[in-house]
Amino acid sequence: MEENKHTVRAVERALDILLCFTESKELSLTEISHQVSLNKSTVYRLLASLEGKGFLIRDKMTDKYRLGFRLWELSANLVRDDDPAILFLPEMERIRDLIGETISLYVRDGLERIRIQAVEGNQAIRRVAPIGVRMPLTVGASSKVLVAFSEEIDLNDFKWPETVDQQKYTEQLKRIREAGFATSAEEREQGTAAIAAPVFNRHGKVICALCVSGPVSRLTIDKMLEIAPLVMDSAKRMGRIAR
Template identity: 60%
Template sequence: MEEGKATVRAVDRALDILLCFTEATELSMTDISVKAGLHKSTVHRLLLSLEHKGFVIRDGGTDKYRLGFRIWELSAQLSESDISSILLPEMERLRDEIGETISLYVRDGKERIRIQAVQSKQSVRRVAPIGARLPLYVGASSKILLAYASMEDRKAVLHDENWPVYMEREAFEQQLETIRLQGYATSIEEREAGAAAVAVPLFNRSNQLAASLSISGPANRLTMDKMREHARVLQETARKMGNMIRS
């Protein structure tokens, strides 16, 4: 019985820690300890568990924590109350203008997660399921999320033991630098036969990378010339959406 009470208390405290982020995007362990009214040793122990499960992320080399992308995966099961629904109207407007599937991705470690998608209305289209996890070494959005990541995070992916042997790291790094210069990334049949995509970075009001916004569809419609044309529209939409995201 006592063990059961302790387990419930630990859950309550872990939830109290998560609720500390309702009014802040980043918090130190000291901040969390004060807000939650918990001893630092307790906060440290619970943060380790929450970080292991992906509910919080510790910014590399600092004492700052922020919510992890497991929150996004859970929110994919919600309707109007999940945060990505704030960006949904702009994504729908873009879909209606372009006619192709629109997706929003965030990086989680060495993967990306699709946290929102608006499907094309065309009979031949690319269907993008929300919550899907994908590798960071192929696809337009993967390249955007890596191109604008910190050097430390980029190296962690490039030198991962699962890096495909057929991909040259140096050539890929050069591609990432080109993407940073031009402000968008493209891919043609990199991950799926017959599919193409163009993606741009989405920055929040503090000019921090928040997500990658992409257009995807059949490669016979999304030619390279067409994707370059779409990139300008995509960048403008990303700027509008970025102003909707709190820093």
């Protein structure tokens, strides 16, 4: 982790430990020590402090740690009146009922996107959409939407996977800006397709990407072109209520 003169090392390390639980529900001392690249004795002291304050709970049977209830107390005081995950949920449910597929919201965080809300489709076979997952901005319909309509991103900062051609990606961004939406098929995950549209606030800044995802057998290119007007209209509806 990169530190500067304004940070406090112990606080940074404690936060790094908490961030380990973004992808795991339970972790052992050894696993945490490996993830944060610190020796076990240092991690143990930090874990004891976090446990004492209620941010972590240690299971005495398995000797593993999980997030504590103090985090729930903090989350109860989140500002929700302008939170897209809360504000746009009714519209997400509405378009899910129209299309039948899984609906997700993504926001950009640096060079990654994060799924902040999801409404599962009502099909027997549907796309499972865990909230909080981070994904690169180099693949996927939502990624391309967030990049295409942002003025703050330099493509030279990306770590391009071997499967992605930077020149073709750049050409796609131009077409996405013209069309108002993006599509993808098996770019990030085999068997999955998606279509996404940008949600703009009243100042014309993209705040998130609205995405419809499902199996490629249902979300064919023809199907995605058919529902594109619905997706873009839903994104505009969200934009009208964005604060």
